[in-house]
Amino acid sequence: MSIDLSENLLSFAGWIRATRVSEILREQLWVVPTSQSIHIIAVSMVFVSGLILSIKLLRVGFHKRTLSSLVIRYTTLIYGGLLALLITGVIQTLAEPLRQLIAPVFWIKMSLIMLALLMTYMLSFKFSRANEQPGFTEARTAVSVIYAVLFISIWIAIIFCGRFIGYTYFYHL
Amino acid sequence: MNLIEIAELIKDLPLATAIRTGLVWDWLFPTIEALHVVAISTVFGSIILLDLRLLGMADGPVRVSAYSSDLLPLTWTAFFFAVITGSLMFISRAPEYLVNAQFQFKMALILLAGLNMAFFHWGIFRRIKEWDLQFPPPLRARLAGGISIVFWAGIVFFGRWIGFTMM
Numbered sequence: 001m002s003i004d005l006s007e008n009l010l011s012f013a014g015w016i017r018a019t020r021v022s023e024i025l026r027e028q029l030w031v032v033p034t035s036q037s038i039h040i041i042a043v044s045m046v047f048v049s050g051l052i053l054s055i056k057l058l059r060v061g062f063h064k065r066t067l068s069s070l071v072i073r074y075t076t077l078i079y080g081g082l083l084a085l086l087i088t089g090v091i092q093t094l095a096e097p098l099r100q101l102i103a104p105v106f107w108i109k110m111s112l113i114m115l116a117l118l119m120t121y122m123l124s125f126k127f128s129r130a131n132e133q134p135g136f137t138e139a140r141t142a143v144s145v146i147y148a149v150l151f152i153s154i155w156i157a158i159i160f161c162g163r164f165i166g167y168t169y170f171y172h173l
Numbered sequence: 174m175n176l177i178e179i180a181e182l183i184k185d186l187p188l189a190t191a192i193r194t195g196l197v198w199d200w201l202f203p204t205i206e207a208l209h210v211v212a213i214s215t216v217f218g219s220i221i222l223l224d225l226r227l228l229g230m231a232d233g234p235v236r237v238s239a240y241s242s243d244l245l246p247l248t249w250t251a252f253f254f255a256v257i258t259g260s261l262m263f264i265s266r267a268p269e270y271l272v273n274a275q276f277q278f279k280m281a282l283i284l285l286a287g288l289n290m291a292f293f294h295w296g297i298f299r300r301i302k303e304w305d306l307q308f309p310p311p312l313r314a315r316l317a318g319g320i321s322i323v324f325w326a327g328i329v330f331f332g333r334w335i336g337f338t339m340m
Contacts, residue, residue, distance in 0.1 A: 040333060163206055
């Protein structure tokens with residue numbers, strides 16, 4: 001039995017759109033723009049935190065701070081920011097399910113967020129107590145450079161996907 | 174020649190036309206806009222981190238001067254890119270942006286945020302050695318941090334609302 005995923009997604013999005021909650025969110029014209037604004041503020045916190053951690057991993061800045069202290073501080077901000085992104089993202093999806101769910105770039109964004117979350121967890125797992133460990137040095141390694149470049153590239157790609165969701169829908173209409 | 178007429182001339186520049194029409198590349202405007210969001214996110218995020226430290230909400234006894242010297246190069250580099258990408262978006266529909274109330278509010282808030290930053294740096298920041306590690310910092314520094322957060326949140330809000338009000 002074959003399952004047409006896009007067909008199922010379309011009917012699921014249509015079902016969400018027909019709910020009372022979705023209707024109310026659309027009727028209140030300020031909800032989506034306000035939710036998107038808060039979404040961008042949360043993106044800022046997450047992105048800058050990722051950027052600072054990448055800069056530290058590349059050893060090109062934040063020399064007065066230890067890697068452990070930065071990891072503890074900024075992974076916490078990333079988790080908090082992601083929670084705000086989840087809440088505002090759900091509001092936007094409930095209000096405009098067709099715009100979000102049927103855009104392939106939306107699913108690419110979700111996959112990249114999962115990957116970024118995993119990389120954040122790995123950073124906090126490996127480095128949050130690293131400076132207390134004997135023999136630990138903050139010297140730049142090939143692995144730390146690759147990790148930093150990948151980490152920040154994923155966050156940039158997430159922002160691009162987020163902005164392109166609206167345009168993908170527009171071009172499909 | 175008034176401002177609107179100058180804006181009309183700017184709108185007709187080949188670069189502005191290419192961005193607006195997408196004839197050279199469909200995704201030119203969305204790409205510039207996405208780069209603008211990356212730049213603005215960096216500006217806003219880095220300023221807020223410093224503001225939170227000024228408000229006394231930060232991780233441990235880190236010097237304000239250390240926060241400032243770590244974060245401000247990031248802020249200014251990103252601000253440069255935000256101005257470039259913002260200008261490219263502006264020229265594509267200059268007359269419409271000029272009369273858009275949300276755009277005007279955004280520009281006014283950027284100006285006010287800049288003035289607030291200037292007052293802070295030429296004011297209480299000159300005596301930073303006296304309160305570098307003070308927790309919470311003096312009232313004037315906390316005020317500057319709080320006002321900055323309000324202005325920059327407003328800039329992000331009005332920036333997003335431009336997209337919903339430009340027809």
